[in-house]
Amino acid sequence: MKTTNNEIKIIQILLASNDYISTYEIATLIGISRRSVREEINNVKNILKELEIHFTSKPNKGYIIDEKTPEIINKLQEIINKNENDDAYALVPNIPHDRVNYILKLLAQSDKYIKMDDIADDLLVSRATIANDLINVKKELSRYNIHIIHKPNYGIKLNINELERRRIIADLVFASMTQREVFYDFLDTYLDTSDREIIEIIKNNNLYISDLSLADILINYSISIARNMAGHPLDTVFEDFEIFKNTKEYHTVLDLSRVAKEHFDVDFNDSEKSFLTLMLICKGSTHDKIYQEDQITSKLTHTILDDIYSSTLIYIDNRYYDRLSLYIQTALLRQKYQEKIRNPLYDQIQDDMPFAYYLTKIVNKRIKEYTDTPLSRSEITSFTIFFNNIITDHTDHRKKVLLINCMGNFASNYNTNMLEKDLSNDLIIQKCISYPELLKEDLSNYDLIISNAPIHKNYDIPVINTNYIITMDDIIFIKSKLTYYFNEENLVYYFHPELFEHSVSAKTKKGISTVLYQTLCKIYPLMKSSVKANFTNKNKYSLHSFNNSIGLLKLNTPINSNTNNIILTFKEPVNYDDQEFQVLIVFSSYDQNNIMYDTLYNTLKKISEDNTLIESLIKCESYTEFLSILINNK
Template identity: 20%
Template sequence: MLASYLKDLLMCLEDGKYKTAKELAERLKISEKTVRTRLKELQFILQKYGTVIESKPRFGFKLIITDIEKYNELERMESEFNEKTKIPNTAEERKNYLLAYLLNHNGFIRLEELCDFLYVSKSTITAVLKQVELVLEQYRIHVERRPNYGIRIIGNEMDIRRCLGELFIKRNLLVGLNEEYKEKELKKLADIISQYVKEFNVNFVETAFENFITNVYIARGRIAHKKNVNLEKSDIHNLNENEWAFVIKLAERLEREYDIKYRDSEEAYIALHLAGRRMVGSGEHDEVNFVIRSEIDQLVIKMLDKVFLDFGLDFRNSFDLRMSLNQHIVPLDIRLRYELPIENTLLIEIKDNYKFAYLVAEIASTVLEDYYKKKLSEDEIGFIALLFALALEKHNAAIDKYNILIVCSSGKGSSRLLKYKYRQEFQDYLDQIYVCDLREVETFDFSKVNYVFTTIAIMHHIPVPIIEVGLFLTEKDMLNVKKVLGRKKTDFLEQYYSENAFFERLEGTTKEEVLMNICNKIIKDKNVPMDFYQLVAAREELGTTDFGNRIAMPHPLKTVTNESYVYVAILNQPIPWGKSDVQVVFMTVIGNQPDLNLPKFYEFTIELIQNKEAIQTLIESRNFETLMSLFQEQSV
């Protein structure tokens, strides 16, 4: 469509009269040289629509329409475009418009022309350009300024495409800029790619497939503008012959479809995104030649060591988790090395429902960040969190089932029938089910069960909770039973938290002073080395342990004791810690003895410290009973 400055020039000529360059310059408030330049540009466009600009010495320039139908078509298209396209009128809209223009424009453009595009002053466009430069710098792209030529962007082609992909995929900043055309082309590409995905049996998860289409779309546009990447096919590993055939066939089809040439480097670019987006572990179609390099496996081992060091969770012998991480990191390695963004559509759900697994993934990911010298996005950490969540679920599944006693007054037959019904309905919750009548209750060993379910009243003392149910297990009974069995038991927390290790008003105005005071109390109470404070301080140097919500969870650099426990201290006032202020400190000491409850301990503790209302209640009450009751409340 016509740029705004060309529309203004066309309007000056539409009366069919001759206009000199001087007259046009005065009317448009530009130089005569600029008038002549724009007339040539307008002439080039109008000739496609049955119109020419006639030049006559001493008279000037005149618009001559030779094909009124074609000219009317131009006007119709311009009218439709104007209706769909909103001229940006806020700073944010102008920034996004200018970003899109510069990223897709070949060559230089003068600031005066940009002013005409956006209908703003030069001072405004200069301010907008500064904001654009801040965005581009994040992708190592710079704005080049050249006198008498204007500005243009310069940068590595991979970075430019990454920038386009990030803005296009993640932020969708290019909305409104020929959106209809974009959606039509994406649909066309999706149909083409889907055809070859089926033909060559290539595996994608849904979001990865969408991202792959988008990057092919971006690459196609750049190739059409003679902008190619610098890649070698030998740089791409772990694609089998079938997948390479997919890449080559797709490139050939796109060449025919769009009349462009895919060099080997551009085929490598497609292969790169295939390797970075592919779905590993899909089952029968997995590649027999999927190679996990020794460097990847060593990274995974270090990640599991890091988790053990920071949390005391020993997944180092979990073959399933180790292999899952290895398979995930193979395509992640490509994404990190080539900075390929990926979207995790489950990120919010992962952070809400797997808080502890996400925290573990954050800590484990520091190993990758140190190795690649790059920060992992929350999307990538979320994918890793899912793998740890599965490992934690498997761990918990082995210890979370309950043993129950069913007491029934109707004899052994009805008791066994009830046992069968409970086993059938609540198999996910139950391990051992015992049955007895009212007489046998007095001699039963209640250390073997967690709950008693009874169809009759039990008058004497029972040391475990009693739940009264009907003989026929009605729908109401089933809901009550599931509510009870679905609770998380909190008794185990007493092995970590004690009133003697709770300090309602700990002195200290700096992080160092607070840590020293807590460490001195631990040294006095527990069998820990005298350099315990130095170990805690050394861990703080590796990364701050504040979690937000006025909470810090410091711990020593290494295991120094057999038992696991927490010292909780509430400070008089919030103090600076690292990223945020802290008023409640959970000094966590994890022992070297095997502890099946450790994952549950972390899940409960992380859930509590991220609950703003609960922490505010704890700060206001400043007593141990409140802490334990808060744990109990969140367990239901």
């Protein structure tokens, strides 16, 4: 029974999995497309059927081998072992994806013409098959702005320089290691052999590099050595390189050059050293770097921050300015020298971090205007994660607390320790007093009171009551109350600019649900239409109308893990479940203790008491105009 490498890999994955495994997971592990997985799965199914092994596939769940008895495991292991022993067959790429990569690597490594018939003979396929594969090869090369040269009776080749060849080869090698085990096997070959010296050099020069970037650097270093040994040194001149000769990355490369000479008898020329230095700088972490201000980056950063504020009302303060500037500066450097970082999370960020992704699109637009080059997918991913950290970590400065204790010194010390241990980033305890002393205290020195004695009197600052001995439930409650009382900018994170629609003409419940679904699809293009049931089935939501003008529809179960609060304003008042309104906000968020919902509810209630504000809200044509009214009446 003949099997392909990918079929064997799928069988290994199914054998190792105790639960359903999806097409996406298999594709990620093997490093092929999901369509290729579906093609291979059909073959695997037939293989298992011949062996009388029951195989189940379920939509939205994936695939599983139902029963893994010792007999079944032995049968499958025999196939795996046989495949591993059949090296000659295993080395021949036999699916389109693998053949395309094989041809790409062949063209990148050779500066001579290659006949299509020779490629067909090597791959054991017809010339027509290779002609079809070349269509996809050309698509891949278009990412590098490279074209294939055809010469009758000679064949095909790439008219590119040595640096371009290496970039293609490095991308192909890295892509082949997307399977996690293979990726770390590659690192292990350096960690477990004399080549560990290379990693030690990087470490000893205090370079902060992620595992992904380290693998990328080692691949490029290996390619540099191999190409030099084959007589293909770099001859590229890198503009303005002199400014990098005092960096620790350059000194690291001098050490790596010594290793190349000692181990492989390869002398790196100045071009090689420049290339490796720039690679270390561009692929290294920004964790230990300090932003060195320059006019271009500074101007670009200010423009981007202005754009973010004008489109979202989010003010990114000085705590994040230098870090954002450093990200922009490094992105510009990578574009200048055509270096790249590799981040595999791009396909996830759009769904998992939609608001941060929206902010990144603003960055991408401005950088593209300046350089004529958009950010790469990996660069977009890094910026999105950066903005997402700002969104999730956004807090005000620590609040000054007056702690009221009615239980003696033990309780006072215990409660103080609990608060300082679990809420050190949120508050600082200025003073601890007993309840009778509260009357004499100047409360202008504090932001809030936390008390284990019941306080029902109204004061000019918020009061948070706790148990006599503070528990984790109290900590969670205090934290949510801090958000409610003090994070005045919070409303800007409640909504998404693309989830705002004004002057909607829909009038019926069905029509409105369709508009809501279409609005969500602007962020989630693959969202299923079944989500509309969340807006039409009364068991799935609660609806409140304020003064027959503003509707607040709260979903019992959020659409997904993100905050997806939708704003619609209508041309005319609409009737929804016998309630009337001309503005609708759909609340879809995991909202612990209802802090976000209560804030929004009270804000809308306040606005609904003023007909002028209602009219202004209805007439809003822009997201920021609408949001400003909410913020001003929070």
